[in-house]
Amino acid sequence: MAKIIGGYFTSHVPGIGGAIVRGDQETPYWKPFFAGFPPIREWLAEAKPDVAVVFSNDHGLNFFLDTMPTFAVGAAAQYDNADEGWGLPVYKSFAGHPALSWHVIDALVRDEFDITTCQKMLVDHAVSIPFELIYPGAESWPIKLVPISINTVQYPLPSPKRCLALGRAVHRALTSWGGDERVLVCGTGGLSHQLDGPRAGFMNPEYDLFCLDNLAAHPDALTGHSAEQVAELAGTQGVEILNWIAARGAMGDAAMCEVSRNYHIPISNTAAASLLLEPA
Amino acid sequence: MSVDLVSDDMQRRRAIPLFDGGLARRGFALNAMCFSFNDRANREAFVADEEAYCAKFGLTPEQRDAVARRDVLAMLEAGGNVYYLAKLAGIFGLGVQDLGALQTGMSVDEFKAMLARWADKVPADARVALCANFGEAV
Known part of the structure; x- marks a missing residue:
């Protein structure tokens, strides 16, 4: 079976990409954010994942409002x-891992998650920036990608509870896979922010810290809210925490150590x- | 989920507001135009002849007026979704802090200062970085 070696979670703000291109990592504005990544890179150098399952x-x-899947699994090469x-x-x-993708797809549908399957899928900054942060300067990515896209654009969004259940189903899929890949599970986006409307600029440190403090040991604590309540608490784009919740589910229910945290x-x-x- | 809870969430969608079926239907043409701006050629076509480009996508009068006035709140009211509107904003050279300033009536500097002040809301005893219990099972 595939070995799930860890879970990596990060914000994916487009501006991070700009800061990397400009070489702003050590500037006073950006340094407190980039300071969170050297410990993760050190851990990766030892852990050497070869597949990333990214929520x-x-x-x-890739998606427009003509066809908006709630959950979509990439199956591209x-x-x-x-x-x-x-x-x-x-x-x-990114290189894909179509065989593993199709195994995950088969297992999810058997598990009654009626996901959308994508043999073609463009990935945006939400997938690319997290890897720019942990593999800076890499000529090619050292991991193969299995991307899972969650709709955070058009309501109704899946509930936090459903996202955690999806993640747990992905965990079952990974543990029933015959290969010996070392899998890094990733959740990207958040934390609290709101770009649109009169409340633009809203953040909520109290809710963010509730999420950070409970994700490892008590992920079910994050499922007490509806997606609408999360938007109220975390801002309209803060609902990207759904990706983190699903990724935590995919790590399984064993006890977790927190290796690194930065807020x-x-x-x-x-x-x-x-x-x-x-x-x- | 009980009827009351569903009703609460529908009220939240209207109050915040959240982009659901109502706004998605109202905003389809505007969002379709913004989605097209992923292609440089389309961005250039918009800049070259904004009126014709908006007409090609069948913007409603409300949407056309909001775009002409660069009125972000009116674009949202007309069903625009911020993920797509961000591509239109890029054509105008506006980043997310510019958008925030336009929507809140602040100057860009005031808006940036407001963003930074959220850091004051982080409780003093909050764990914001790796702490002493490194590697301890939680």
Whole structure:
């Protein structure tokens, strides 16, 4: 069976990509955020994952409102980034792992998660930036990608409870896989932020810390809210915490150690965080 | 889920507001235009002839007016979704802090200062970095 070696969680603000391109990592504004990543890189150098199962949300690159899947699993041999509308440099492509993707797809549907299957899927900054942060300067990504996209754009969104259950089903899929891959589970986005409306600029450190303090040991504590309540608590884009919740589920229910944590306000309009967990 | 809880969530969608079926239906044409801006050629076509480009996507008069006035709150009211509107904002050279300032009536500097002040809300005893219990099972 595949070995789940850890869970990596991070914000994915587009501006982080700009800061990397400009080399701003050590500037006073960005340093408190980038300081969260050296411990994660050190851990990765030892842990050497070869597959990443990444829960994230599309920002209008791959999916439009004509067809908006609640949960979509990539099954491609390669995942490309593309111009997201701002003409910025395009991120590196990822190699896929179609055999593992199809195993996850089969297992999820057997487990009554009626997901959408994507043999073509563009991945946006929500997938690329987390790997730019942990493998800086890499010529190619040292991991193969299995991307799982969660709708955080158009309500109704899946509930936190459903996202945790999806993650747990992915965990069961990974443990029934015949290969011996070392899997890093990733959840990207958040934490609290709101870009739109009169409440633009809203953050909620109290809710963010509730999430950070409970994700490892008590992930079910995060499922007491509806998606709408999460939007009220975390801001309209803070619902990206759904990706973290699903990823935590995919780590399984064993006890977890917290290897690294960083929480910093603000990066762009966002309360930013990084977190690394590993099975105890 | 009980009827009361569903009703609470529907009220939240209207109050915040959240982009649900009502806004998604109202905003389809505007969001479709913004989605097209992933292609540089389309961004250039919009800049070259904004009126014709908006007409091609069948924007409603309300949407066309909001775009013409660069009125972000009106675009949202007309069903625009911020993930797609961000691509239109890019054409105008506006980042998310510019959008925040436009929506709240603050200057960009005031908006940035407001963002930074959220750090004051982090409790003094909060664990915001790796702490002494490194590696301890939680």
